[in-house]
Amino acid sequence: MADNRDRSWAEPYKIKMVEPVQMISREERERAIEEAGYNTFLLRSRDVYIDLLTDSGTSAMSDRQWAGMMMGDEAYAGSENFYHLEEAIQKYYGYEHIVPTHQGRGAEHMISQLMIDEGDFVPGNMYFTTTKLHQELAGGTFVDVIIDEAHDPENEHPFKANVDLNKLEDLIKEKGAEKIPYVSIATSVNMAGGQPISMDNLKKVRELTNKYDIPIIHDMTRVAENAYFIKQREEGYEDTPVKEIVREICSLTDGATMSAKKDALVNIGGFLALDDEELFKKAQNMVVVYEGLHTYGGMAGRDMEALAIGITESVDEDHIRARVGQVQYLGEKLIDMGVPVVRPIGSHGVFLNAKKILPHLSQDELPAQTLAAELYLDAGIRSMERGVVSAGRNPETGEHNYPDLELVRLTIPRRVYTQAHMDVVAESVEAVYQQREDITGLAFDYEPEYLRFFQSRFKKR
Structure with missing residues (x-):
């Protein structure tokens, strides 16, 4: 069918299995x-x-993902599916190191415990419930530095997840850069209504954090959806493939927590992705205590395979x-x-x-x-x-x-x-x-x- 925006569109899949539902009285x-x-x-x-x-975890997997589940390598150590997952993350997101977890919460726990000290402050573009709780349990205080428009449900700002750069820099100056372990940046901010951050704003956040030598940790749960909005709304990206926008977003951050149960189209799973090798080694050691061996974390081999395939499908x-x-x-x-x-x-x-x-x-x-x-x-x-x-x-x-x-x-x-x-x-x-x-x-x-x-x-x- 010709690409005519005035005509009806249909889902890019067909149904081959159904689950009956009913409405009770x-x-x-x-x-x-x-x-x-x-x-x-x-x-x-x-x-x-x-x-x-x-x-979260409620999406329908594809025939390719279900086929991949049959290729699960359930070896306790060195599962082949871990390496498939690592390769997919490096290819589409660009992060160097990964630690698999049972879901995003496991990654939030690790990064909070590893990076936050008692009395620290963690600025972010609006809180998320589990993220904020892990930061507090580690001794930190979350500080909202999102733009004011995000708190107004009727405001039509196209990028309501943007960081207010003045709020962020004022906090850094007030508390001191040494008390800011990282800036927490979410793409497609949930509590604001699934609102995106612009690439321009993220670049400016990166420039500001570089000035003070503060890392950025990315909550990338819905990064592909954010990339799609950048493609639709931000000048200069209308002809850029979503997968390239995703890669660019990730390149502006130092690490990420991922609940793969959203964008990546699986029913369970997640990971912590890092570029810093020393921090990665600490996380690798920590995951053995709280999740499982570093080549499966909290995931079965079959789930890692489905996730590797889901990452590819998510940027289609x-x-x-x-x-x-x-x-x-x-x-x-x-x-x-x-x-x-x-x-x-x-x-x-x-x-x-x-x-x-x-x-x-x-x-x-x-x-x-x-x-x-x-x-x-x-x-x-x-x-x-x-x-x-x-x-x-x-x-x-x-x-x-x-x-x-x-x-x-x-x-x-x-x-x-x-x-x-x-x-x-x-x-x-x-x-x-x-x-x-x-x-x-x-x-x-x-x-x-x-x-x-x-x-x-x-x-x-």
């Missing part, structure tokens, strides 16, 4: 969400019709265009329906503006958590809160952190759902929006110490 959904304490994480998957909780032009395109499709439908969402539409999900949808609920009434529960009740759609519950408590005062953004994330797994599923989701969101004034809030019923959004339970007020 309204009465059953009411019982299920009440038993789950109004926390969508505690629902059983069999009770969910369309699962938009996360894109047709794949990334369709992947982000499906997210844009849902977002544009909701905008046309008048539903308040984070704009511009991000890379991996559509983020509903719960503050705007439920303005009669204060943040103490947990509007995003409430909205996520209501979406499940309406049509069996599972989504995720990204607001005051996810933000946790101030470790010094014990009070809630109150983020500017109070969001519900409709996260689209890769290669899983059709456009018809997106239509069902949009209609459900619209239905809930239309009866928003009748919705009442929630209160905490149980709260764990760490990462409370995973396991907290709530009750109706």
